[in-house]
Amino acid sequence: MKMSFSPPLCFLIMLSLLSLSSFNVSCRGQEQEDGSSGAPMERGEQEALYSAIQGFVGKWWNGSDLYPDPCGWTPIQGVDCDLYNGWWYVSALNVGPVYENSLRCAQDARLTHHLFELKHLTTLSIYSCFSSPRRNPVRLPIFSWGALSNTLESLELRSNPGLVGTVPASVGSLKRLQSLVLLENGLAGPLPMELGNLIRLKRLVLSTNGFAGQIPPALGGLNSLLILDCSRNNLSGQLPLTFGGLTSLLKLDLSGNSNLDAPLPGELGNLRNLTLLDLGGNKISGGLIRGIQEMVSLKEIVMSNNPTLRGDLTGIEWAKLEDLEVLDLSNTGLTGRIPESMTRLKRLRFLGLSDNSLWGTPPPELASLPCISALYLNGNNLTGQLDFPGTFYGKMGRRFGAWNNPNLCHRLPLTSSSSLAVNVPFGVRPCSRAGNASGNRTVSSLLIAEMSEGDDDLHRDLQIEVSSGWPSRGVNGSGWGSTSKEMMALVWVLLLVMFE
Numbered sequence: 356m357k358m359s360f361s362p363p364l365c366f367l368i369m370l371s372l373l374s375l376s377s378f379n380v381s382c383r384g385q386e387q388e389d390g391s392s393g394a395p396m397e398r399g400e401q402e403a404l405y406s407a408i409q410g411f412v413g414k415w416w417n418g419s420d421l422y423p424d425p426c427g428w429t430p431i432q433g434v435d436c437d438l439y440n441g442w443w444y445v446s447a448l449n450v451g452p453v454y455e456n457s458l459r460c461a462q463d464a465r466l467t468h469h470l471f472e473l474k475h476l477t478t479l480s481i482y483s484c485f486s487s488p489r490r491n492p493v494r495l496p497i498f499s500w501g502a503l504s505n506t507l508e509s510l511e512l513r514s515n516p517g518l519v520g521t522v523p524a525s526v527g528s529l530k531r532l533q534s535l536v537l538l539e540n541g542l543a544g545p546l547p548m549e550l551g552n553l554i555r556l557k558r559l560v561l562s563t564n565g566f567a568g569q570i571p572p573a574l575g576g577l578n579s580l581l582i583l584d585c586s587r588n589n590l591s592g593q594l595p596l597t598f599g600g601l602t603s604l605l606k607l608d609l610s611g612n613s614n615l616d617a618p619l620p621g622e623l624g625n626l627r628n629l630t631l632l633d634l635g636g637n638k639i640s641g642g643l644i645r646g647i648q649e650m651v652s653l654k655e656i657v658m659s660n661n662p663t664l665r666g667d668l669t670g671i672e673w674a675k676l677e678d679l680e681v682l683d684l685s686n687t688g689l690t691g692r693i694p695e696s697m698t699r700l701k702r703l704r705f706l707g708l709s710d711n712s713l714w715g716t717p718p719p720e721l722a723s724l725p726c727i728s729a730l731y732l733n734g735n736n737l738t739g740q741l742d743f744p745g746t747f748y749g750k751m752g753r754r755f756g757a758w759n760n761p762n763l764c765h766r767l768p769l770t771s772s773s774s775l776a777v778n779v780p781f782g783v784r785p786c787s788r789a790g791n792a793s794g795n796r797t798v799s800s801l802l803i804a805e806m807s808e809g810d811d812d813l814h815r816d817l818q819i820e821v822s823s824g825w826p827s828r829g830v831n832g833s834g835w836g837s838t839s840k841e842m843m844a845l846v847w848v849l850l851l852v853m854f855e
């Protein structure tokens with residue numbers, strides 16, 4: 356039976372508190388008859404709760420005075436209780452500024468041993484509490500965790516920059532733990548391999564601390580794990596081969612550990628249920644593994660900013676990743692062509708291939724991916740004619756990037772209609788008449804190139820009305836003004852350049 360304070364009960368409590376001042380005794384009696392606080396609480400349990408909270412919020416907080424019946428008619432925000440054999444025990448303690456009346460930590464907040472005297476504590480959450488690593492550094496106790504080993508299911512320590520030092524091996528004794536979240540603290544040092552004993556874990560989040568050293572291979576034995584996030588630490592070495600055993604895993608985020616530097620283990624291909632793979636901002640090497648194509652549940656692959664990755668894209672049958680929505684391989688040292696199989700990723704919304712050394716001509720089918728809303732090919736060595744429809748450039752604006760490909764040009768569409776709304780890709784020059792990208796830039800193409808290089812949002816959605824033949828004709832001076840439409844178009848272009 357869980358205590359929960361539904362609105363009517365809250366109302367009742369408020370009423371009883373209000374009347375408390377005048378009819379103190381009778382009110383207590385009524386509550387007892389109600390049965391809502393009929394069960395007793397062990398004296399030791401109650402004292403431990405008060406002292407533990409005092410450790411966080413400060414000595415001024417007098418629990419027995421303010422909350423004489425913490426599991427009954429004077430509930431404490433952030434404290435939940437459960438009945439065991441007819442006695443109340445604290446089941447959850449949540450400290451930190453979540454609600455207006457939450458327990459807030461003092462500047463000299465401490466973790467006291469009283470916390471470990473709560474016999475049925477299943478949830479402990481300490482949020483935004485230990486704030487200063489210099490004025491008040493707080494460390495995790497080394498020996499106390501065993502006392503909670505039969506009860507604690509969720510431990511969450513979040514946004515505590517003053518929580519420093521290492522994670523003691525004894526945290527590995529919390530064998531009932533299903534969720535361990537140590538997010539945004541000042542913790543450092545190696546991860547204890549004893550974390551591998553927490554075999555019931557579904558969620559392990561260690562992000563944004565200063566953890567260093569290798570990822571313990573023992574973590575690969577946590578085969579109930581759904582979420583593993585060790586991002587933004589200082590972990591180094593390789594992804595353990597054992598990670599192939601994390602077959603239930605939905606999310607794997609190891610991004611931003613600038614020293615993870617080995618090739619990806621082929622065993623990752625076993626993670627058939629994985630939807631997120633984020634390894635961005637590391638130093639992974641050895642190219643993309645073929646196993647990726649077996650990870651058929653993937654929705655997001657982020658490998659950006661691993662300049663040492665290298666290799667090419669052609670070894671993978673991309674079309675197998677039917678659910679893929681985000682593929683970010685920017686700045687990964689890739690070479691080779693953009694494979695045709697990428698144009699069959701029907702769910703793809705984001706494709707980032709910028710800042711690599713890709714060559715060849717981008718497949719025009721990329722523009723007809725039904726969901727695509729951002730496509731970055733800039734900063735490569737792509738060549739030839741960009742053959743996407745003008746409407747595509749218009750729709751995408753700056754979310755289509757093809758600039759910084761010195762040998763790439765775009766072909767403005769030839770249509771039979773006399774006028775057409777044309778959008779040009781930002782920073783890409785039009786192809787000259789013969790489709791020669793590097794030779795003979797004509798006057799008009801220079802103007803447009805200049806325009807599209809301007810760093811002005813105005814240009815992004817700019818629609819220039821031009822006659823159908825004008826851009827591709829390679830105007831050399833004599834052709835100008837042969838129709839008034841062409842003249843108009845030119846005036847527009849000149850005006851726009853003037854207003855830069």
Ligand SMILES: *[C@@H]1O[C@H](CO)[C@@H](O)[C@H](O)[C@H]1NC(C)=O
Nearest residue numbers: 414415416417418419420421
């Ligand atoms: C709390 O208040 C009670 C009664 O008001 C008093 O007896 C007790 O000493 C106080 N405890 C602390 C720790 O201040």
Ligand SMILES: *[C@@H]1O[C@H](CO)[C@@H](O)[C@H](O)[C@H]1NC(C)=O
Nearest residue numbers: 565567568588589590591614
């Ligand atoms: C990260 O680890 C490297 C050695 O592996 C060390 O030189 C560096 O100072 C560490 N950085 C931080 C922020 O701890």
Ligand SMILES: *[C@@H]1O[C@H](CO)[C@@H](O)[C@H](O)[C@H]1NC(C)=O
Nearest residue numbers: 578601602603604627628629
């Ligand atoms: C993968 O997901 C499917 C469907 O959600 C589920 O039935 C299956 O048990 C999962 N596999 C593992 C190894 O957890």
Ligand SMILES: *[C@@H]1O[C@H](CO)[C@@H](O)[C@H](O)[C@H]1NC(C)=O
Nearest residue numbers: 712713714735736737738762
């Ligand atoms: C781009 O490709 C050309 C040949 O097509 C080659 O000569 C040049 O070195 C390449 N540049 C880069 C940066 O890869």
Ligand SMILES: *[C@@H]1O[C@H](CO)[C@@H](O)[C@H](O)[C@H]1NC(C)=O
Nearest residue numbers: 789790791792793794795796
């Ligand atoms: C394109 O022009 C450059 C320089 O004018 C020339 O060297 C090259 O041979 C031309 N290429 C084609 C395909 O016409």
Ligand SMILES: *[C@@H]1O[C@H](CO)[C@@H](O)[C@H](O)[C@H]1NC(C)=O
Nearest residue numbers: 791793794795796797829831
């Ligand atoms: C431009 O084209 C003309 C012929 O139309 C040719 O004579 C000239 O050499 C070309 N210029 C360059 C730089 O390729």
Ligand SMILES: *[C@@H]1O[C@H](CO)[C@@H](O)[C@H](O)[C@H]1NC(C)=O
Nearest residue numbers: 788828829830831832833834
């Ligand atoms: C440029 O115009 C002249 C006529 O003035 C024409 O003879 C020549 O073929 C044109 N050149 C190009 C490249 O269109």
